[in-house]
Amino acid sequence: MGWPIVIICVLIAAMFYMRMKARADKDRREPDAGIAILDFGRAFPDEAIRAIHATADEKAYFVRLHDGKAGFMAAHGTHFVCHLIEAGKVNVGNVTSGRGLSVHFTDFSHLDGVYEFESPDIAAEVSLWLLGSFHPIFEPVQAR
Incomplete structure (x- = not known):
């Protein structure tokens, strides 16, 4: 006599679980540039983003900062995962496709990888950001 009640309760619980899972899946969003900017702003509130480029699969973003x-x-x-690249802590190489960069973070190596972009122009610009952000500070030489 108690088995039908147990089966009905299990079926109701299963339906409730499937409904809640469907609702959670619907609310889950794919990451995009807006979320990336918000997360970077939370991680580094004193840094202002000047420009941003996504990889071709939009799973990674490179940013150029104001300074x-x-x-x-x-x-x-x-x-x-947001990372502020410090001077001397990144190695950049090109890939054969011309649209990507091989990036090695010496202080954050689990982010190492080959990042493909939509065009070679974007890859070149990002490589300049990565390499150009590490210009040493020289004292100006006075002309005699």
């Missing part, structure tokens, strides 16, 4: 520094964001679920 010439560069940053990087990699998608993990619906949020981003």
